[in-house]
Amino acid sequence: MTNTDWPLWEVFVRSRRGLSHTHAGSLHAPDAELALRNARDLYTRRGEGVSIWVVPSSSITASSPDEKDPFFEPSADKPYRHPTFYEIPEGVKHL
Amino acid sequence: MTTTVSTTAALALGDDALVLSHRLGEWAGHAPVLEEEVALANIALDLLGQARVLLSLVGDEDELAYLREERAFRNVQLVEQPNGDFAHTILRQLYFSTYQHLLYAELAAGDGPFAPLAAKAVKEVAYHRDHAEQWTVRLGDGTDESHERAQRACEALWRFTGEMFRPVEGLDVDGAALEAAWLESVEGMLRRATLTVPEGPRSGAWRAGAGRQGLHTEPFGRMLAEMQHLHRSHPGASW
Numbered sequence: 001m002t003n004t005d006w007p008l009w010e011v012f013v014r015s016r017r018g019l020s021h022t023h024a025g026s027l028h029a030p031d032a033e034l035a036l037r038n039a040r041d042l043y044t045r046r047g048e049g050v051s052i053w054v055v056p057s058s059s060i061t062a063s064s065p066d067e068k069d070p071f072f073e074p075s076a077d078k079p080y081r082h083p084t085f086y087e088i089p090e091g092v093k094h095l
Numbered sequence: 096m097t098t099t100v101s102t103t104a105a106l107a108l109g110d111d112a113l114v115l116s117h118r119l120g121e122w123a124g125h126a127p128v129l130e131e132e133v134a135l136a137n138i139a140l141d142l143l144g145q146a147r148v149l150l151s152l153v154g155d156e157d158e159l160a161y162l163r164e165e166r167a168f169r170n171v172q173l174v175e176q177p178n179g180d181f182a183h184t185i186l187r188q189l190y191f192s193t194y195q196h197l198l199y200a201e202l203a204a205g206d207g208p209f210a211p212l213a214a215k216a217v218k219e220v221a222y223h224r225d226h227a228e229q230w231t232v233r234l235g236d237g238t239d240e241s242h243e244r245a246q247r248a249c250e251a252l253w254r255f256t257g258e259m260f261r262p263v264e265g266l267d268v269d270g271a272a273l274e275a276a277w278l279e280s281v282e283g284m285l286r287r288a289t290l291t292v293p294e295g296p297r298s299g300a301w302r303a304g305a306g307r308q309g310l311h312t313e314p315f316g317r318m319l320a321e322m323q324h325l326h327r328s329h330p331g332a333s334w
Binding site: 029042 | 128129130131133134137225226229233
């Protein structure tokens, strides 16, 4: 198995028009063009997508689990940030 | 649409798809990387779907696939060639899928009995061709070893490529025009991949290929034995 030499790519698939791309998983590929094709074969076999993005995993900067509290804890007690005081008009999708 | 289906033509196209599908299926569990294994299996499944439609046009698909003897198969000899190394498989894919893509595009544009199948399959085959072309460039223009292996595969399979363009009864296509388009495309790809276009014969006295007449190469018998043994050992078995 030589795929340890191949970089890792993150795959984002848009399932239909109007929605945003969603992370689907990751895969190995020697370059971006083949990563796109591998993503097509691995993640859109059952008609899941209309568009694919591939991003080198090394390009992603992720928050660290150690920073979880300072990052996310302070928002827990601020209910006024949630739009719960509005009524959603009928017929609005994707909210 | 009213033309009747020629058995000869349906078997020729159906057997090409069936045999290549089985060969590609042999990579399952053996491909160099997981991602490529899935890609090859996807292509194999596309081809199997085409084979089922084509064989069902002229008989019972299971009987045709599992109970015919070697001499009754009408596939070109190119598709029965063993997988070899990955370069061999890719070059076989390049040669065959380029032909199949051009053929199906022409059939889809016409109104013959194969037009509905071709219209659906041409999109699948366009992807097979793209997959083979992508890899041909990467192997040919890759490392010294991948280049050498790709060149070897490209030459070993060259003599089987002339057979695809010989006339098939009931298949209304312009073989000469198809061959010219194929040569232009494949030679262009090989050059892009820094590979040398083989000089060996594709036609004439030294050409290989009488698969359409039921004459097959030695490895085909073993492949067929493996493909058919389960059905023959357990007739009528189902899941």
